[in-house]
Amino acid sequence: MHRRTPPFKALIGLCLAAGLLSGPAQADNHACPDLKTAVQVAACPTEAELKYTYMGFCGDNARLYGRDVLTCSTFENYKEAKNIAMWESADGKFSGYLSCNVPAEQIHASKPLRMSSDSKNGLTRLVCDYENDHRMVYRSKQACKVAVADCSTGDCTAECE
Incomplete structure (x- = not known):
């Protein structure tokens, strides 16, 4: 006599197999964006x-x-x-309210200084601080850890899982 596997047990087995075959989750790397390519997306x-x-x-x-x-x-x-307007990085991942009192050329010329991370209520923020008090933020539900916080040594980077 042949026993039939109940459908829900077969489904659980397929889900477990798919999870094992998919491998570990990939981490996303993020760097402070270059403000040279940032765009103003809202009017002052x-x-x-x-x-x-x-x-x-x-x-x-x-x-x-x-x-x-x-x-x-x-x-x-x-x-x-x-007197601020919304700006975004060229890829749209980072955004921030930057001053309309500062000429766009000065915003584009601002260099990143440091990257920090904070979490609240399941939301992680990667914060990039720039010269002239500019700030761009990336928001994610992933857990993120800043790998290089000081931008003077190169790119500020963070890993998000």
């Missing part, structure tokens, strides 16, 4: 938009935002902090 806010958001952020409802006293002390301070 207009003066009118900044004035409007200044009134909302720093006006009577400022208590909702935690009373950022330094940013709200003058419109110029607010403009320095909030």
Whole structure:
């Protein structure tokens, strides 16, 4: 008499075999992107938009935002902090809000200084800090470890599993 394997046991066996044949997971390597090839993907806010958001952020409802006293002390301070636009690396992996008060040529000329990593609620961030206070971030659900943090010796790199 021939015994038939229940379908769910056969499926489990196939899944285990597929897992063994696929081999170990590949690690992804990431380096701080070159800002020479970064692109601005959102427009800078207009003066009118900044004035409007200044009134909302720093006006009577400022208590909702935690009373950022330094940013709200003058419109110029607010403009320095909030006159930003989204930029992305050429491959779209890294992004950051960079200052519209800085000419694009100066942003493109900024060199990477260091890479760091932090994790919160299952999300890992690789942070690349550049000259002139620019910052680009890569976000992933993978665990990442910075291999080379100091960019002065070459490329800042991290491995994500």
